[in-house]
Amino acid sequence: MSDPSAAAPEIASRPTQVFVASPIGSPGTDVHREALTTLDYIIRKALAPPTWHVLRADLESSPDSIGQGVVRRIIESDLIVVDLTNHNPNVFYELAIAHCYRRPVVLIATVGTSIPFDVADQRTIFYDLTSPKSVYAAQDQLLEAAKVALDNPELLVTPLTNMQRLSEITTKIESGDSDQLTRVLEDVASRLSRIERRLPDRTTPPEIVTGWVSREGGSATVHVGEPIRARATTLSDDTEVQELLKSLRNAIGAPKNDENDDTETDKD
Structure with missing residues (x-):
């Protein structure tokens, strides 16, 4: 008979895998700086470790090509955060892959971004990097939306x-x-x-x-x-x-x- 006083083995829980599809831009450009700021001060602050593991394709050290890595990550990740800022074609391509594989998706964009009609019926979280209040609000909204998307995958509505x-x-x-x-x-x-x-x-x-x-x-x-x-x-x-x-x-x-x-x- 086992000793009831013995401690139960600790079960390691896997962090929720989050893939970020966003504009990247060339190093030194405004697009690159704003994308990193959004990643570091909104997405990673809202979806922080150890509960969440956030990854963007260009920051991954995988031997795959970036294209192969993106598709694999979208399919395997638990949640996809998509930044529609600047209407980047690659981002919409990645969003389409996520929709095809019915992955839980949360949309974000900078204030003033027009949302295309085919995804306009999906909720988008807007943020303003020049406003601390907006950044904090976006963090809270992103965390809440991520939980809802994971807990209620049947609510996902796509084209x-x-x-x-x-x-x-x-x-x-x-x-x-x-x-x-x-x-x-x-x-x-x-x-x-x-x-x-x-x-x-x-x-x-x-x-x-x-x-x-x-x-x-x-x-x-x-x-x-x-x-x-x-x-x-x-x-x-x-x-x-x-x-x-x-x-x-x-x-x-x-x-x-x-x-x-x-x-x-x-x-x-």
Whole structure:
């Protein structure tokens, strides 16, 4: 029988591996200095040892080429911190690899950086290296975002997320999964019903004023004609849309949307 007073063996825990994808720049340039400052005073301060191990490709002493090392590190790391400052092409390439392998990602950028539309729906932490308050705030936000990304990988939303879901749905439908098809139709019908309710009541078509310009000599005269009524065309007037709604409701047995039906409240 083992001695209960004996100390339990100490289990060494591996630090969380963090790969940083950021602009690097040539030594001596502003880009290089700012990148190192961001790495040392925001990223490494927020994700400090021994809990975290932060690495950037150009600072690694691996025998691999930088290209090979970057891909390997992205795939193997627990977390990827991506700095979108200056819209560096290499950084976006590395971000794309991280998305393909569904690695947890946290985006950061200097204040004033415009975020491209394809990643605009992902939260970005902004920082200002000239403001100590901003630097401290970015440290706190980065640590919190890193924990959330690691604890909730299913919350990661990327440009590939919807494509992967669509591929899975298509595969199920093609294999004869009628339940999956029903769920898709129900979702489409629900969305169209919400569109119907949000359409304005256009019972009175708007007025359109016609006009023309005549020129005589060096002057121009604007003539305004009588107002005419233009037919207001909305989705509610669109026969094709109405037929689609009717077909979808019949396919899934859904009740016809009624103007007085307030069982579902549309939330903008």
